[in-house]
Amino acid sequence: MAVITRKVKGTEDILPGDSYKWQFVEDVMRKEAECFGFKEIRTPVFEHTELFNRGVGETTDVVQKEMYTFDTKGGESITLRPEGTAGAARAYLEHALHNDGLPIKAYYLLTCYRYEKAQAGRQREFHQFGMETYGAADPRADAEMICAANSVFDRLGIDNIRLELNSIGCKNCRKNYTAALKTYFEGYKDQLCETCLSRLDRNPMRILDCKSEICSGIAKNAPTVLEYICSDCSQHFDMVKSYLDAADVKYTVNPTIVRGLDYYTRTVFEFVTDSIGAQGTVCGGGRYDGLIEELGGQPTPSLGFAMGLERLLMVMQAQGIEIPKPETCDMYIAPLGEEAAKKAFVLVKSLREASLIAQTDIVGRALKPQMKYANKIGAKYSIVIGDDDLNANKAVVKKMDTHEQFEVPLDEGFIDKFLEIYISQNHKAVADSFAGE
RNA sequence: GUGGGUAUAGCUUAGUUGGUUAAAGCGCCAGUUUGUGGCACUGGAGACCGUCGGUUCGAAUCCGACUAUCCACCCCA
Numbered sequence: 001m002a003v004i005t006r007k008v009k010g011t012e013d014i015l016p017g018d019s020y021k022w023q024f025v026e027d028v029m030r031k032e033a034e035c036f037g038f039k040e041i042r043t044p045v046f047e048h049t050e051l052f053n054r055g056v057g058e059t060t061d062v063v064q065k066e067m068y069t070f071d072t073k074g075g076e077s078i079t080l081r082p083e084g085t086a087g088a089a090r091a092y093l094e095h096a097l098h099n100d101g102l103p104i105k106a107y108y109l110l111t112c113y114r115y116e117k118a119q120a121g122r123q124r125e126f127h128q129f130g131m132e133t134y135g136a137a138d139p140r141a142d143a144e145m146i147c148a149a150n151s152v153f154d155r156l157g158i159d160n161i162r163l164e165l166n167s168i169g170c171k172n173c174r175k176n177y178t179a180a181l182k183t184y185f186e187g188y189k190d191q192l193c194e195t196c197l198s199r200l201d202r203n204p205m206r207i208l209d210c211k212s213e214i215c216s217g218i219a220k221n222a223p224t225v226l227e228y229i230c231s232d233c234s235q236h237f238d239m240v241k242s243y244l245d246a247a248d249v250k251y252t253v254n255p256t257i258v259r260g261l262d263y264y265t266r267t268v269f270e271f272v273t274d275s276i277g278a279q280g281t282v283c284g285g286g287r288y289d290g291l292i293e294e295l296g297g298q299p300t301p302s303l304g305f306a307m308g309l310e311r312l313l314m315v316m317q318a319q320g321i322e323i324p325k326p327e328t329c330d331m332y333i334a335p336l337g338e339e340a341a342k343k344a345f346v347l348v349k350s351l352r353e354a355s356l357i358a359q360t361d362i363v364g365r366a367l368k369p370q371m372k373y374a375n376k377i378g379a380k381y382s383i384v385i386g387d388d389d390l391n392a393n394k395a396v397v398k399k400m401d402t403h404e405q406f407e408v409p410l411d412e413g414f415i416d417k418f419l420e421i422y423i424s425q426n427h428k429a430v431a432d433s434f435a436g437e
Numbered sequence: 438g439u440g441g442g443u444a445u446a447g448c449u450u451a452g453u454u455g456g457u458u459a460a461a462g463c464g465c466c467a468g469u470u471u472g473u474g475g476c477a478c479u480g481g482a483g484a485c486c487g488u489c490g491g492u493u494c495g496a497a498u499c500c501g502a503c504u505a506u507c508c509a510c511c512c513c514a
Binding site for chain 1: 467475512513
């Protein structure tokens with residue numbers, strides 16, 4: 001096979017037969033975000049590299065080894081976004097959105113790029129849905145954010161997913177905590193795995209995350225963040241939990257959740273599933289009160305989450321959730337001969353003007369294959385137009401599933417007559433479905 | 438970046454201890470007499486068996502390298 005027909009590693013095509021699934025999920029997300037009062041923000045696919053260095057954090061794996069970074073002809077360093085938060089924060093600052101009145105609530109639906117080794121649930125180009133709130137320090141904002149993510153899962157009918165919650169404290173209490181952790185882990189220096197040894201200086205909290213049995217065994221008895229966070233942070237966390245309780249959102253507190261991006265403070269959370277392999281984190285988020293300031297703005301308490309669409313769709317598939325297929329064709333018109341073809345061409349035009357899905361032959365097939373095609377695409381109605389029909393200026397509409405037939409005129413009255421049939425038949429279907437229960 | 442698995446038509450697979458025209462189902466196209474689909478039957482197109490090299494009289498089958506892909510580590514959504 002020629003090279004040109006091969007997609008780049010870690011990328012996926014979404015084909016015509018599958019795109020409805022994505023549209024369905026995206027639609028649920030948009031609607032849910034809008035119910036919570038969030039408006040869509042669209043930011044560029046690429047940004048100045050510096051934005052991610054500062055926003056996501058120099059020490060993170062994402063920045064250190066996973067970014068698609070390149071120099072432009074003008075000599076600027078540009079990076080394809082590895083996540084959505086930094087770009088949204090940049091736009092918030094650049095357009096001084098705080099002047100619109102706080103809080104600012106925005107959601108996004110976009111592609112992200114990370115140079116990682118592809119595996120199940122992990123692509124190099126992937127889709128994220130995320131929500132961001134700026135200018136809300138109150139724990140209710142945290143609870144609202146988590147509720148929003150939770151509602152999306154509910155709306156999609158996903159239930160084999162759990163919410164894990166933690167607080168990693170503010171900058172101050174984190175300082176004390178990391179110091180305590182360092183002291184603790186230094187006692188096990190000879191047993192820790194190599195990566196954890198390197199984490200010891202840079203970011204000892206990440207050792208808690210380690211999946212190696214030895215490290216996680218040691219980590220089990222390590223001091224937990226919650227013992228070290230200051231009373232403000234602790235109160236904040238309690239409030240978040242009490243609001244989640246009030247909203248009947250189930251969670252478990254998991255002190256090992258630390259998140260890999262530097263900007264997080266206080267509340268962090270993940271929605272995790274066991275049904276799609278190793279990459280089970282479907283949604284991750286939390287509070288990042290220092291981010292806007294880090295990017296040069298006024299201190300602005302902020303928070304948000306992102307969820308991966310690929311993983312979400314995998315979960316839905318694993319759980320056997322059926323996504324409704326959209327209608328593909330209301331009317332197929334099968335003409336016989338040149339003159340009829342022209343008539344059909346005009347008729348589908350007027351059907352389309354009435355917002356119906358209409359098709360006619362564009363490949364020159366015989367009648368039988370045309371009917372086969374009409375059947376395959378799920379046409380609800382069909383019309384065959386031949387010389388007799390043209391002469392009589394009328395034709396027969398056939399309802400494909402029941403074979404019922406109706407006569408329609410082939411002149412200006414066509415659309416009205418067909419709409420009348422279409423509507424009455426659909427009402428009948430609805431009535432039948434009620435009677436069947 | 439580290440491991441391990443896999444590689445046969447568009448898809449899912451069969452291919453017996455290496456033996457000559459590589460097989461099936463699904464899908465696709467067409468036909469089963471006159472202007473009508475779903476079912477059934479018949480036929481057709483479609484594979485240099487991932488690539489390159491090696492062993493052999495002979496390789497889809499054995500060996501090696503490469504490439505792709507999958508899974509796991511790592512990381513994260």
